[in-house]
Amino acid sequence: MIASTVIEGGEATLAETILRVVSLSDYNTRIVVLATTMLGVASGLIGSFMLLRKRALMGDALSHAALPGIALAFLIAPLFRLDGKSLGVLLFGAAATGLMGMGAILMIHRWTKIKEDAAMAMVLSVFFGAGLSLLGVIQKTTTGHAAGLESFIFGKTASIIASDAWLIAAVAMISILTLGLLWKELVLLCFDQPMAVTLGYPTLLLDAVLMAVVVLVTMVGLQAVGLVLIIALLVIPAAAARFWSSRMLTVTWIAALLGATSCLIGAQLSGIFPHLPSGAVIVLVATFFFVLSLFFGGENGLVTAMIRRSRLARRLDRRHVLRGIYECLEQGAPRRLDRELAQYNPYAGVLLSDLQATRSWSGRRMRRELRHCEAEGLLEVEGQTVVLTAAGWAEAARLTHEHRLWELFLISYADVAPSKVDRDADRIEHVLEPAMIAELERLLQKSESDGAVMPSPHEIGATLEPAGPSATTVVEGH
Amino acid sequence: MNSPLAVPLCVTDLTVAYHRKPVIWDVELEITPGTLVGVVGPNGAGKSTLLKACLGLVPLASGRIRFFGGSYRDNRHRVGYVPQRESVDWDFPVSAIEVVAMGMYREIGWCRPVRQRHLDRAAEALDRVGIGEFGDRQISQLSGGQQQRTFLARALVQNADLYLMDEPFAAVDAATEQAIVELLRQMKDQGKTAVVIHHDLQTVPDYFDHVILLNMRVVAAGPTEEVFTQDNLQKTYGGRLTLLDQATEAMRRRGLGSRAIGTTAEGPQT
Numbered sequence: 001m002i003a004s005t006v007i008e009g010g011e012a013t014l015a016e017t018i019l020r021v022v023s024l025s026d027y028n029t030r031i032v033v034l035a036t037t038m039l040g041v042a043s044g045l046i047g048s049f050m051l052l053r054k055r056a057l058m059g060d061a062l063s064h065a066a067l068p069g070i071a072l073a074f075l076i077a078p079l080f081r082l083d084g085k086s087l088g089v090l091l092f093g094a095a096a097t098g099l100m101g102m103g104a105i106l107m108i109h110r111w112t113k114i115k116e117d118a119a120m121a122m123v124l125s126v127f128f129g130a131g132l133s134l135l136g137v138i139q140k141t142t143t144g145h146a147a148g149l150e151s152f153i154f155g156k157t158a159s160i161i162a163s164d165a166w167l168i169a170a171v172a173m174i175s176i177l178t179l180g181l182l183w184k185e186l187v188l189l190c191f192d193q194p195m196a197v198t199l200g201y202p203t204l205l206l207d208a209v210l211m212a213v214v215v216l217v218t219m220v221g222l223q224a225v226g227l228v229l230i231i232a233l234l235v236i237p238a239a240a241a242r243f244w245s246s247r248m249l250t251v252t253w254i255a256a257l258l259g260a261t262s263c264l265i266g267a268q269l270s271g272i273f274p275h276l277p278s279g280a281v282i283v284l285v286a287t288f289f290f291v292l293s294l295f296f297g298g299e300n301g302l303v304t305a306m307i308r309r310s311r312l313a314r315r316l317d318r319r320h321v322l323r324g325i326y327e328c329l330e331q332g333a334p335r336r337l338d339r340e341l342a343q344y345n346p347y348a349g350v351l352l353s354d355l356q357a358t359r360s361w362s363g364r365r366m367r368r369e370l371r372h373c374e375a376e377g378l379l380e381v382e383g384q385t386v387v388l389t390a391a392g393w394a395e396a397a398r399l400t401h402e403h404r405l406w407e408l409f410l411i412s413y414a415d416v417a418p419s420k421v422d423r424d425a426d427r428i429e430h431v432l433e434p435a436m437i438a439e440l441e442r443l444l445q446k447s448e449s450d451g452a453v454m455p456s457p458h459e460i461g462a463t464l465e466p467a468g469p470s471a472t473t474v475v476e477g478h
Numbered sequence: 479m480n481s482p483l484a485v486p487l488c489v490t491d492l493t494v495a496y497h498r499k500p501v502i503w504d505v506e507l508e509i510t511p512g513t514l515v516g517v518v519g520p521n522g523a524g525k526s527t528l529l530k531a532c533l534g535l536v537p538l539a540s541g542r543i544r545f546f547g548g549s550y551r552d553n554r555h556r557v558g559y560v561p562q563r564e565s566v567d568w569d570f571p572v573s574a575i576e577v578v579a580m581g582m583y584r585e586i587g588w589c590r591p592v593r594q595r596h597l598d599r600a601a602e603a604l605d606r607v608g609i610g611e612f613g614d615r616q617i618s619q620l621s622g623g624q625q626q627r628t629f630l631a632r633a634l635v636q637n638a639d640l641y642l643m644d645e646p647f648a649a650v651d652a653a654t655e656q657a658i659v660e661l662l663r664q665m666k667d668q669g670k671t672a673v674v675i676h677h678d679l680q681t682v683p684d685y686f687d688h689v690i691l692l693n694m695r696v697v698a699a700g701p702t703e704e705v706f707t708q709d710n711l712q713k714t715y716g717g718r719l720t721l722l723d724q725a726t727e728a729m730r731r732r733g734l735g736s737r738a739i740g741t742t743a744e745g746p747q748t
Binding site for chain 2: 052181182183184185187188190191192194195197198199200201242245246247248250251
């Protein structure tokens with residue numbers, strides 16, 4: 001019977017295998033995929049707490065220390081008339097030595113001068129080494145019988161059967177319930193442990209609960225992902241989720257979702273390519289999602305941040321162009337003051353070369369920004385001069401007003417030297433919100449509605465070569 | 479109100495050691511109710527340790543702490559703690575209002591969610607410290623002063639009678655400093671007591687009714703105008719205490735535990 005399935009499998013084409021795995025038509029595939037997906041949910045959930053508790057490596061030490069337990073359980077089980085290959089027995093052994101390893105780390109850290117990371121590295125490798133030696137012993141003494149134990153090292157999803165799936169489901173349920181019920185207590189523990197202590201929470205107990213869930217998830221994950229890589233399943237989805245949100249609740253469910261998706265796809269891939277270790281495939285899929293989040297995460301992703309920065313730079317350039325034009329007009333003012341309106345003539349044009357002299361930017365950058373502003377209908381470029389539209393004039397006046405408010409505030413309240421004010425104001429004014437502008441106006445008792453924009457509190461163009469104000473502007477008759 | 483019940487904090491014989499090296503020795507304190515108390519001393523004088531020891535955050539080598547005449551366990555709802563700003567990870571994915579709501583967790587009870595009325599109260603506390611509009615911000619998006627105010631709001635919602643604050647004025651802007659001072663005075667008017675670790679000696683007489691000069695032991699404690707003298711400051715910050723420091727270091731190196739030092743310090747009294 002076994003032989004016949006092998007022959008069948010051998011004859012199936014790749015396309016058929018893919019269809020069979022993806023459509024979940026096969027009972028075994030269904031079990032495997034469902035079980036690993038639930039494992040992904042559980043590990044994503046608990047992983048985000050571990051990351052925030054800064055205990056990420058604890059899971060690694062725990063899983064490596066589990067190997068000798070698996071081997072010992074296999075060796076000792078027959079003495080108690082138990083089946084040495086039943087998952088329950090093996091995982092019990094794994095949990096036992098795993099916890100011993102964790103205890104060893106805590107003791108070394110507490111009673112010696114050795115730091116936690118060094119203690120972890122030692123315990124992790126010593127236990128793993130012991131486990132490998134025991135596996136070697138088993139292989140020598142019980143020929144062929146022990147095949148399958150190595151699958152705990154790199155994971156073999158194909159070996160998951162229905163009872164294992166139930167075990168994983170139970171663990172997933174326990175983690176969801178525990179985290180749901182103790183949500184705010186555990187968040188507090190991770191965020192501010194001393195605060196939890198002063199509020200009277202039993203923090204040791206809470207920590208123990210958190211670690212217990214980690215132990216459970218790690219143990220049931222050993223079979224599917226393997227002890228070398230289970231830590232990746234705990235850490236990577238949680239780390240990736242942080243790029244998508246700054247809310248604990250959202251981070252946690254995104255981590256669960258990413259964990260589930262990685263496991264789902266990973267398990268199916270290892271169904272299609274049975275020679276690949278499933279742990280590695282799952283971790284690679286998870287890493288793919290991590291890289292995706294790293295770049296495109298909606299909250300902290302690198303590309304998102306870059307777009308945000310370039311938008312800010314654009315906004316600053318826009319401010320600089322409009323204010324530059326305003327200041328050019330203002331400097332050439334005496335000749336063009338429209339006496340009836342008691343305002344500067346907004347329909348005057350400014351030479352591009354003069355505008356460029358107000359800023360230390362390249363002509364290309366300025367022209368690009370002028371094009372943007374032109375598209376917005378704020379100004380018109382005619383040959384070598386630029387003329388503001390009515391809307392552009394209003395916007396330029398508003399921006400200059402805000403800039404000068406802030407400058408004045410810096411001079412009068414923050415003891416900034418007037419000569420430095422222009423640069424400092426530039427840096428900060430883009431964060432000014434309407435409420436703050438109102439507050440500044442109240443504080444400085446200046447308001448745009450009082451009439452014209454107030455004069456600059458410092459010499460304009462003091463930092464650049466003055467280009468003779470009379471020559472700087474061209475009057476456009478209208 | 480002179481009954482022992484009214485004394486918000488009474489410390490007797492307190493000695494604390496880190497890794498067998500004593501950090502504070504033989505501290506005796508009695509905080510007068512309804513006062514603002516400044517704790518002043520050089521770096522490494524054990525100011526933070528003193529507060530933490532009172533709250534049971536570090537183990538005591540010896541000593542007895544009484545809050546309102548009882549144990550801390552029985553009176554913790556009457557005590558609010560504002561830790562140093564650096565004590566937490568500000569990249570943690572929570573918003574300011576969620577941090578403030580943490581002050582109410584005991585009141586909300588185990589396993590129950592934070593409800594709208596709790597969030598309303600948290601928002602009110604944020605308003606009181608002047609950052610009501612930043613409640614929804616993730617905490618790393620707040621300035622240093624705003625983070626400090628968030629911590630204060632968290633203590634406020636606890637509605638305690640005694641507040642222990644660890645350097646609330648450290649690295650905050652002038653506006654925040656003024657807001658905190660204003661808040662402290664409001665608390666005092668409501669009959670509350672605050673013990674505040676403070677660094678800026680110049681403002682001590684302005685801000686505090688009482689002052690505790692600490693340098694591993696209490697150099698002087700009492701009403702500011704009596705205790706905050708040039709002479710006492712010299713004793714606290716001056717070179718005279720370095721001898722004590724050297725003695726401690728020598729003992730630690732010889733492997734004598736804090737217990738040995740503790741008994742020496744307690745010797746004459748027992």
